[in-house]
Amino acid sequence: MREPAHRVSTRAIGMWTVEALTVVLVLLGGQVIWWFVDDRPSRSAHWIVGAVWLVLSIAYVVVMPRWRFRVHRWEATEHAIYTQSGWLRQERRIAPLSRVQTIDLERGPVSQLFTLASVTVTTASAAGPLTIHGLDLPVARELVEALTTSAVRERGDAT
Amino acid sequence: MSEWRRLNARMLLVHPIETLVRLLPAVLVVLIARSGSDNDARWELIALPVIVAWGVLRWVTTRYRIIDGQIELQRGLLNKQTTTARLDKVRTVDLTARLHHRILGLAKVEISTGGGQRDRLVLDSLLLDEGRRLRAELLHRADPEVTSMPAPTGTPIDLDELASGVETAPASDEEVLLRLDPSWIRYAPLTTTGLATAAAGLGFLTQGFSRLGDTSELIVERARWVRDLDWWVDAVLVLVLICSLAVSAYVLTFWGFRLTRNRLGSLHTRRGLLTTRETSIDPARIRGIQIDEPLGLRLAGARRLKVVTTGLLKEQGGSDWLCPPAPAAAVTALSREITPDDAAVSGELRAHGPAARRRRVTRAVVPVLVVLALLVVARTVWGWSAALLGIAPALLVTSVALGIDRYRSLGHVVTPRHLVTRHGSLDRQRVVLDRDGIIGWKVEQSFFQRRAAIATLVATTAAGRQHYDVVDVPIEEAYAVLAEVSPELAGQFR
Numbered sequence: 001m002r003e004p005a006h007r008v009s010t011r012a013i014g015m016w017t018v019e020a021l022t023v024v025l026v027l028l029g030g031q032v033i034w035w036f037v038d039d040r041p042s043r044s045a046h047w048i049v050g051a052v053w054l055v056l057s058i059a060y061v062v063v064m065p066r067w068r069f070r071v072h073r074w075e076a077t078e079h080a081i082y083t084q085s086g087w088l089r090q091e092r093r094i095a096p097l098s099r100v101q102t103i104d105l106e107r108g109p110v111s112q113l114f115t116l117a118s119v120t121v122t123t124a125s126a127a128g129p130l131t132i133h134g135l136d137l138p139v140a141r142e143l144v145e146a147l148t149t150s151a152v153r154e155r156g157d158a159t
Numbered sequence: 160m161s162e163w164r165r166l167n168a169r170m171l172l173v174h175p176i177e178t179l180v181r182l183l184p185a186v187l188v189v190l191i192a193r194s195g196s197d198n199d200a201r202w203e204l205i206a207l208p209v210i211v212a213w214g215v216l217r218w219v220t221t222r223y224r225i226i227d228g229q230i231e232l233q234r235g236l237l238n239k240q241t242t243t244a245r246l247d248k249v250r251t252v253d254l255t256a257r258l259h260h261r262i263l264g265l266a267k268v269e270i271s272t273g274g275g276q277r278d279r280l281v282l283d284s285l286l287l288d289e290g291r292r293l294r295a296e297l298l299h300r301a302d303p304e305v306t307s308m309p310a311p312t313g314t315p316i317d318l319d320e321l322a323s324g325v326e327t328a329p330a331s332d333e334e335v336l337l338r339l340d341p342s343w344i345r346y347a348p349l350t351t352t353g354l355a356t357a358a359a360g361l362g363f364l365t366q367g368f369s370r371l372g373d374t375s376e377l378i379v380e381r382a383r384w385v386r387d388l389d390w391w392v393d394a395v396l397v398l399v400l401i402c403s404l405a406v407s408a409y410v411l412t413f414w415g416f417r418l419t420r421n422r423l424g425s426l427h428t429r430r431g432l433l434t435t436r437e438t439s440i441d442p443a444r445i446r447g448i449q450i451d452e453p454l455g456l457r458l459a460g461a462r463r464l465k466v467v468t469t470g471l472l473k474e475q476g477g478s479d480w481l482c483p484p485a486p487a488a489a490v491t492a493l494s495r496e497i498t499p500d501d502a503a504v505s506g507e508l509r510a511h512g513p514a515a516r517r518r519r520v521t522r523a524v525v526p527v528l529v530v531l532a533l534l535v536v537a538r539t540v541w542g543w544s545a546a547l548l549g550i551a552p553a554l555l556v557t558s559v560a561l562g563i564d565r566y567r568s569l570g571h572v573v574t575p576r577h578l579v580t581r582h583g584s585l586d587r588q589r590v591v592l593d594r595d596g597i598i599g600w601k602v603e604q605s606f607f608q609r610r611a612a613i614a615t616l617v618a619t620t621a622a623g624r625q626h627y628d629v630v631d632v633p634i635e636e637a638y639a640v641l642a643e644v645s646p647e648l649a650g651q652f653r
Contacts, residue, residue, distance in 0.1 A: 001638050001652050077651050088606045094641075095599035095619075096648055124469075127626035128599040128619030 001092075004075035004082045011114045012072070012134025016065035018110050024057040074132045076143060078150050081121055083130050093130045098154040099123045103147050105140055119143055163222040163233075167286050169263045174214030176259060182210075223282060225296065230270065232280045242280055248272040250444045250469055252294040253478060254437035256287065261435065266290040270297065291437075298425050298439055332421050337482055337493050339416035339430075346484035347409035348402040349455030350463070360404040413483040418493070426466070426497075428481065438478045444469045446596030446622035447577065448481070448498055450490065452587040454564075462490035466497075467592065467623035479623070494591075503577040503591045508570025514611040515631035516566040523562030527554050561585075571629045573643050578618060580629045590627045594644050596620045602637055616640060 031053065035046055067087040075082045082094045104120040111117060111133075117140035118133040135143065179186075186206075216236060223232045225246070232242045253269040260266060265284040272279070285293065385393065414432035421427070424442035429435065447467040456462060464482035481497065482490055494504040531551050537543040565584040572579045578597065581589040601617035608614055608631070616629040616637040629640065642649035 001641070001649060004652070075652065080648050080651055082652050089603070090609070091601055091603040093599065093601045094645075094648055094652070096645070099598035123598050123619065124621035125598055125619035125625045127617070127624075128601070130599075 004073040004084050004092075006074055008069070008072045008074070008132065008134040009114075009116055009136040009139070010069070011116055011136075013065045013069050015110050015114045015116055015134055016068055017061060018113070020061045020064055022110075024053075024061060027053060027057070072132075072134065074135075076147060076150075079154065081130055081147065083132055085131070085133070093128070095121065095123050095128060095130055096154070097147065097151045100147070100151045100154075103144055103151065105144050107137075117141075119147075121147065163224045165222050166218055166282060167265055167284060167289070168218070169265055169286075170218050170284055171214060172263065173259060173265070173284065174217055175211045178210045178213065182206075223280075230280065230297070232282070244270065244272045244280055246297060249297045250441055251478070252297055252439045254287070254290050254294065254439075255434065256284075256436075257434045260284055266435075266437070268293060294439055298423075298441055333419040333427070334421075335417065335419050336426075336496055337416070337418040337485075337489070339413055339483065340485070340489075343461075343483065343485050344406055344409055346456060346459060346461045348405040349459055349461070350405075350453055350484055358401075360408075409483070416483055418481055426481070428478075430480075430483075436478065440466060440468055444622070445497075445593075446620055447590060447592040448494055448504075449623070450494060450504075450589040450591070452589065454585045454587070456484055457587065460487050461485060462487045464490050464493060465623075467590065467596075467620075469622045498577070498591055500574055500577055500591070502572065503574045503579045506572060506574070506579075508572050508579065508581055509636075511566075511569045511571075511613075511630070511632050511636075514613045514633070515569055516563070518607075518611070518613075518631055519566040519569070520559060520562035523558040523565065524555065527558045530554075569630060571632065571640065573640055578627075578640070578644055580618075580627055582628070582630050592618060592620065592627055596622055597644060600641050600645065600648070601626075602634075602641070604634070618644075 031046070031050060035043075038046070064087055068085075071084060071086055071090055073084045078097070080094060080096050081100075082092070084090065084092045100121055101124055102120075102122045104122075105117050106120060107117045115137050116134050117137050118131055119135060119140050120129055120131045122129045132140075132143075220236045221232075221234050223230065225231075228246050229243050230246060230249075234240045234242075249270055249272055251271045253271070254266040255269065256266040264287055266287045267284045268282040268290045270280040270282075282290075282293075284290075385396075388396075411432050411434075413430050415435075416428065416430040419427045419429075426440045426442070426445075427437060429437045445466055445468045449465040449467055451463045451465065461484050462482075463480070463484045465479045466481050468479065482493055491505055495501060498504055531548070531554070534543070534547055534551075538545060538548070561584055565582075568581055568584055568587045570579075570581045573594075576594060578592045578594055579589065580592070581587065597618045597620055599619040601619065603615045603617060604613075612634050613631045614634045614637045616632055617626050618629075619626045629637065632640070638649070
């Protein structure tokens with residue numbers, strides 16, 4: 001099977017970078033607390049952990065968003081929706097619109113900052129929601145509209 | 160049928176007793192605490208009427224009716240709560256009778272319309288016959304106007320005939336598919352469920368003993384007696400204890416197990432020694448079967464069977480069992496009866512290839528190697544005895560054997576009506592999933608799976624575990640299966 005046709009918005013790279021920075025800074029916070037709580041005179045352990053943190057964080061913040069952007073793709077037809085996501089661990093999901101139960105448009109604080117939105121399509125299976133992150137807001141609205149119309153036309157038992 | 164009905168009046172007896180039993184620890188604490196003091200206020204004399212009144216109130220305020228193709232349940236006095244469920248959404252109906260219910264001839268009716276706790280109506284309790292009649296009303300209505308689905312048996316059903324069938328519900332209608340053979344109890348200690356029950360029982364016992372341990376001279380003496388025995392006598396004693404616990408759990412759960420099918424295709428199971436449980440499953444909700452083949456049962460030539468269906472709750476453990484551990488021949492015959500597709504039930508499966516085998520063996524061996532490495536470190540650093548390393552060869556051989564068995568278990572096949580997948584070794588299971596029941600697909604690849612050009616193909620469904628996996632299959636084979644089962648889906652993205 002070929003890849004889904006559309007890429008997500010390029011601003012998604014920015015969104016993922018901000019999200020990665022948040023994670024990395026929380027870890028830094030933990031280290032700062034450790035620095036002040038630790039009574040031992042030797043600081044070498046702190047410097048080693050700090051160096052490891054710095055290298056891994058830079059790699060994560062720089063690499064992850066770009067890698068994700070190259071992987072994340074989506075496509076919706078009149079009868080089905082098809083997504084591809086992940087970076088180290090990648091997955092493709094595909095579901096017929098006749099089995100769709102709900103279609104959600106979500107905008108978290110970070111994605112609002114970048115005027116992005118994510119669209120989640122749930123089916124009757126607890127294991128099978130499809131989420132497309134980092135869509136341009138107008139594109140996401142349009143997609144929700146299109147999916148809703150097609151899903152209504154494709155009415156089935158959903159189970 | 161449309162007027163309000165109440166729970167059975169005998170519940171006036173049951174509710175207070177149930178509440179009392181639930182409060183028993185508190186009551187005991189109060190009694191013990193007071194036994195030393197001279198405060199003689201009789202709390203329980205006040206509490207008892209309150210509990211009884213509570214039970215009466217529960218009975219008076221609970222009522223149900225079937226109207227306009229819906230079942231309505233109303234509860235509560237101040238905070239009135241009405242639950243409604245469309246009849247055509249009813250998926251399973253459970254009748255449970257605990258010991259006190261059985262003495263009074265009652266049964267609790269649980270009606271489930273979906274996968275969650277919220278999609279459930281509980282009528283606690285009705286007369287057993289009344290419960291069965293209600294179940295018949297709920298599951299046997301087959302009016303295509305209401306259900307908008309083809310009749311389960313394929314041929315349209317005469318509603319007049321159906322109505323008369325509901326009234327009398329003759330037993331001759333039911334075809335008995337399986338009855339528990341008492342000799343099957345020998346398989347009880349071989350399953351992990353049996354062992355888990357035994358372990359829980361053992362834990363409970365030892366905890367009890369350790370509390371009494373300091374005080375009771377008798378137990379100390381017994382403990383010394385046990386300690387003086389040879390180690391193999393101890394081992395035999397533990398084995399006997401585990402076996403008997405597992406056997407009693409099996410007997411309690413599965414005594415009198417019976418699986419029947421009525422002429423509309425509904426499956427009914429009935430089981431239990433003290434607490435009896437009857438489960439009815441609407442055939443339109445069945446999406447497949449799962450044949451469990453855990454290692455212990457496999458070595459003894461036994462299997463067990465579960466149904467993959469929508470609307471069974473996870474916390475009602477075991478209501479999806481169609482057959483307790485039983486000889487393989489009996490289980491295979493039963494599977495064919497329920498899923499008339501020989502290739503799916505017992506046919507050969509396609510193997511997943513060398514990459515899958517390498518991964519299975521690696522995963523089995525690496526943890527053992529890590530443990531051995533730690534043992535070596537422990538020996539050099541802390542001077543642990545080398546005797547522990549003596550088990551290394553045995554451990555390695557076992558883990559390689561486990562890995563190879565796990566690979567041999569892996570397999571899948573697509574038949575005209577089913578997708579079959581099998582995996583696991585200690586907990587091997589073969590799932591036969593209706594192709595119509597698959598409502599979506601996932602193709603997952605970890606970093607290492609991508610390098611080996613394999614993937615895990617996940618078929619999502621509304622039934623059972625919600626997803627069934629074909630593990631570590633070559634990537635082009637994964638897409639081939641997807642395309643074969645859902646050609647209209649794959650065709651759009653070719």
